[in-house]
Amino acid sequence: MLYAGIAWTSDGYDVAVLDAAGNRAHAPTHWGAERVPELTRWLGERERESGLPYAVVVESTNGLLDGLLTAAGLSVHRADPWVLPERPDFGSVPAHVLADRARTALASLSPLTAEGGGQTGRDDDYHDGIRRGAAAESALTRAGRCFRHGPRDRREIALTFDDGPDPVHTREVLGILERYGVRATFFCVGLHVNALPDEVRRITDAGHSLGNHTWSHPFLPDLTAAQFRLQIERTSEAFERAVGITPDLFRPPYGARTPESLAELAAGGPALALWDVDSWDWARQGPEKITRTVLDHAQPGSMILMHDGGGDRRQSVQALPAVIEGLLERDLRFVPAGELRSAAALEAATERSY
Structure with missing residues (x-):
């Protein structure tokens, strides 16, 4: 060997x-x-x-x-x-x-x-981090700085893509989005933003929004607070070099959270953007299964997780037209993730006032 x-x-x-x-x-x-x-x-x-x-x-x-x-x-x-x-x-x-x-x-x-x-094999650490950070996450949510979906009474939905940009699959995704006139949000990793700034510019030029997804897609429970901070800061710097934008949304790899990472976000970092519909496209179960998973779980206000980078994303690309068509048939309007955040924050503020 x-x-x-x-x-x-x-x-x-x-x-x-x-x-x-x-x-x-x-x-x-x-x-x-x-x-x-x-x-x-x-x-x-x-x-x-x-x-x-x-x-x-x-x-x-x-x-x-x-x-x-x-x-x-x-x-x-x-x-x-x-x-x-x-x-x-x-x-x-x-x-x-x-x-x-x-x-x-x-x-x-x-x-x-x-x-x-x-x-693989780290589920206990994953759930332990989320459990220990539950109070901090709730505080962020009440402050309008953490959300996983928007209001359910508005026929809006956010389509999001993680782990890009990718020199092949991101362009394919952008082509499909353009065909249907759909706006999406791309949570990009710093290594790829730094290496492929032209692809990031393609995303913004097409009218889509961006989010920070760390530099190297680490498992957050294994980072110190300083290491986590560098992952966010270096990625923000790469975005600034590429397109002159510092995204105000952050999505943690695998959705992992810890008290340390949440404390960094609470101290002034980007807002925490999770999701309520996981397409499971990363498991490569076939485009039909990906489509069915999304359409079976999506509802008004949903934030849908898909991928354009970080792996073999051919099945994600193949599933995307049927996903979009199925959601359009329900009279859902595609909006950037930031718009769901604003609506969710307004809803939370209204609830607090009563």
Whole structure:
């Protein structure tokens, strides 16, 4: 077996591949975030050429690669903080450290699946963080700075896309939205915004809105307050460079929340935008199932979660026309997520006044 460690950096990914003896199987490489599909193909080609299976290792603070890697048939494992040395506040531990950890203690790592995604095996930590942050989240909601849907008595709905921009799928999504005259909101990751500013400009030029989705799509319970703050700030800076806009909405990867991250948002960060309809498109269950999931659960005021990046999103693109047509047939009007937030905040303020 060969062991490939992938570390995220401020501008892309470092890759180191070791053999069973700990020797380099290939020279270390660096890939810009815009080259993730190429990186995926390269790993697949190296695996086939070697005739040996690869164990590909990413950190829990890197949630942008597992979807493409697993879709390509590669065996992907996640290294959690307790099996690694301390990492910097911005960036992951070095790629060769990840590869060597897999080589010496593969059983200590978590195999990732398409169904579980980057959060595979961490459900207890996920729910614990939400439980501990419940009071802080309620306070944000009362203040109009956290929402998962808009008022149910208004025939408005928000279509949102996470993990982009993607050099292929974002353009396909934009083309479909244009065909139907629909506005959407794109929650983008900083690594991709930094690498693909032209794609971000395509989004805003088409009249859609933006949201902050962290820099590297980390599992938030594994971040310190300082690390979380840097994820938000660096992504905001990338948006400012690309389009001169700092989004006022934030969506946490996987929907994870912790008291520490909520405290940072309460101290003056962007508003917390969750969702009430998960399309499950990231699990690649087929376009028909994606469409059915959305239409079975959507109602007036809903915020729908779909994806245009961070994985193989062909099924999401294929499902999108039927999703839009089904919602239009219900006489629902598509609005940016920010409009749902404003309506939800007004409703909360009205309730408090009674």
